[in-house]
Amino acid sequence: MDKPLKNPPTYLINSVDHALRIAAMLQLEGELTVSQVAERLGVARSTAHRLLAMLVYRDFAVQDERRLYRAGPVLELAAHSPSAASRLRTVALPHLHRLVDVLEESVNLAVRTGDTVRFIASVECSQSLRVGSREGMVFPAHRVTAGLLLLAELTDEELEAVYPAERYADRPADRPDLEGLRTELARVRRNGFVLNQGRSERGVVALGVPVRAPDGNTLAGLSVSMPSGRYDRHRLRSLVDTLSRAAGAIEADLTLSA
Incomplete structure (x- = not known):
């Protein structure tokens, strides 16, 4: 593990x-x-x-x-010019704040670059025990909620290109098992969401859904993170629905601001 x-x-x-x-x-x-x-x-x-x-x-x-x-x-x-990530962040932030108000847990928005993801926005909840901000942090894509959502969009050939064996020659432990990863990504595609229980951080549960561009391609992963003691599996569908509505609202605002 x-x-x-x-x-x-x-x-x-x-x-x-x-x-x-x-x-x-x-x-x-x-x-x-x-x-x-x-x-x-x-x-x-x-x-x-x-x-x-x-x-x-x-x-x-x-x-x-x-x-x-x-x-x-x-x-x-x-800082030379507003990037696509900056525009996405600006559009998404009001929706992230509303999500925190509704869910009373911390929420995040992350994008992928190669084999890593970067958190471009985080809004913390006000609970004393909470998941802290991940804004600006970079993680291996295959190890975090948003990364799995974004990798799930790739074909087998594209996934191979993200993880070429030669790039990991001096650090083979960092290269994921692609066969196992493909199986996991197929499940993500079927479900339409990712449930991450302690994979990224002990004692933390994260749930994420994709944020899509008008052409249907996934731009980012929208997720909520909480201490595992507050996660109730019976709320899974409700949490997914709430996140999906927020993702849809972000997508709509992105289209309007284009």
Whole structure:
């Protein structure tokens, strides 16, 4: 059985975690104010200002004449123009917030690049015991909910191209068993959703559905994550229906904004 990925470190350094989250926000979203950063992180404006000042000092951020912060030289590759992921994130965020209000659990949106997925948006719930933000984090695609949803769209030949044996020659343990993965992806296609019980992180259950483009291709995976103790298998169909409605609303707004 695969071991879970990226459990939080035993000694979490909040200031470092906050700074990295700000860097991810600037890279994914563009311009932000001190107040917006403070609200997103749940910290005082003075704390947000100090964190931003350090990112400016290290060239991860710059402040313009309007006192807005944006990605600096270190992150400028993603700051040249609004990307498809940035547009998707902007459209999806209101729906993610509404999902959190309805489900009272944390929700995520992730896209695939090659054999990895990146979380482009996360909204945490307000419960004291909750799954934290994954925004900006990158995981192996075959190990997480959104990754399985997106890999399920591929043909056998396309899947082989994502996982060529030569790329994993020096790290064979990182290459999934393609025969087993194909079987799993066929089940994802039949079900139309992914249920991930402790695969990515011990004690966490995630459930996800695809977000599709007008041509039917899957753009992203929309998922809800919760402590395993709060997951009730009798709610599975209800959770899938709620996620699917949210995915449909995101798809509709993407079409309108095209």
